[in-house]
Amino acid sequence: xxxxxxxxxxxxxxxxxxxxxxxxxxxxxxxxxxxxxxxxxxxxxxxxxxxxxxxxxxxxxxxxxxxxxxxxxxxxxxxxxxxxxxxxxxxxxxxxxxxxxxxxxxxxxxxxxxxxxxxxxxxxxxxxxxxxxxxxxxxxxxxxxxxxxxxxxxxxxxxxxxxxxxxxxxxxxxxxxxxxxxxxxxxxxxxxxxxxxxxxxxxxxxxxxxxxxxxxxxxxxxxxxxxxxxx
Numbered sequence: 001x002x003x004x005x006x007x008x009x010x011x012x013x014x015x016x017x018x019x020x021x022x023x024x025x026x027x028x029x030x031x032x033x034x035x036x037x038x039x040x041x042x043x044x045x046x047x048x049x050x051x052x053x054x055x056x057x058x059x060x061x062x063x064x065x066x067x068x069x070x071x072x073x074x075x076x077x078x079x080x081x082x083x084x085x086x087x088x089x090x091x092x093x094x095x096x097x098x099x100x101x102x103x104x105x106x107x108x109x110x111x112x113x114x115x116x117x118x119x120x121x122x123x124x125x126x127x128x129x130x131x132x133x134x135x136x137x138x139x140x141x142x143x144x145x146x147x148x149x150x151x152x153x154x155x156x157x158x159x160x161x162x163x164x165x166x167x168x169x170x171x172x173x174x175x176x177x178x179x180x181x182x183x184x185x186x187x188x189x190x191x192x193x194x195x196x197x198x199x200x201x202x203x204x205x206x207x208x209x210x211x212x213x214x215x216x217x218x219x220x221x222x223x224x225x226x227x228x229x230x231x
Contacts, residue, residue: 003030004060004084004214006206007053009046009076010035011067011090013132018125022194025203031210032057041068043075043145054082060214064206066194067092067133071142074178077151085154085213087206090191091174092138093166105130114162114188115197122195133165133191150178156209157181158202160189182209 006026008019016035023033034057036049054061061082065073070088077083103111108131109119122128155178159171168185175183184205189196196202 001030002032002059004062004210005032005034005053005057006062006064006210007050008033008035009063009065009069009072010037011065011069011092011133012041012136013129014066014069015127015129017127018195021199022203022206025200026207026210029207029210031207038072041072041139041142043072043142046072047076047079050076050080050083054080060084060210062087062210062213064089066090067191068138068142071138071146074146074150074155075142075148077153077155078149083151083153085156085209086151087156087158087209088174089158089202090163090193091157091159091166091171092191093170103134108134110190111165112190112192113196114160114190118192118196118199122192147174147177152179154209154213155181156205157183158193158205159183159185160191160193160196161185161187162189163191163193165191 016037019033019035026033034053038045062085063073063077063083064087065071066089070091073086074088077086109122112133113119113122157171157175159168161168172183175181186193186198186202189198194202
């Protein structure tokens with residue numbers, strides 16, 4: 001049974017295979033994942049690709065974007081009526097790191113990930129476009145398009161509490177500008193919050209949003225904490 005389709009818009013330097021772990025995790029719960037690889041973070045192209053997928057899939061449609069893909073997802077959700085909810089992970093800031101041209105790949109790994117194990121895994125990833133995160137600034141037109149009101153949909157904003165490319169306060173400010181948002185910081189995580197120390201808990205948070213909005217855009221949570229003592 002297909003409970004819905006999650007369309008992923010990767011960020012700078014990423015590729016579709018990087019989301020294989022998340023794809024496998026969501027498949028267990030009956031969700032399909034489709035990764036849209038774009039040569040550049042171009043809003044009109046992203047909208048066209050998502051619209052094509054929307055017509056070809058059955059059931060609820062969700063968007064997940066990371067880094068510049070998060071901005072694309074926020075923009076596309078305003079114009080694609082099939083989208084039920086949005087996950088924006090690692091929303092980027094507008095500027096490159098200070099002295100970005102002097103940073104090497106080891107520095108990029110540390111900016112992306114807190115977990116040493118995940119950095120080792122990413123270092124062996126031949127598909128990663130190395131240095132793109134440090135060399136390519138966020139296009140101003142993309143940032144403006146994404147922040148022009150935001151979608152009137154549930155938006156889960158996921159952000160690493162140690163992200164130095166975009167401080168959590170900046171991402172929180174974005175979340176406050178959205179009509180319906182949930183802002184979640186992830187401990188011991190940096191810019192690639194979907195793949196860092198607590199990727200299992202992050203995936204669980206995503207599934208919770210999908211389940212909450214699967215039958216209605218404004219569904220109430222299925223589980224409620226009524227007593228909390230020590231945890």
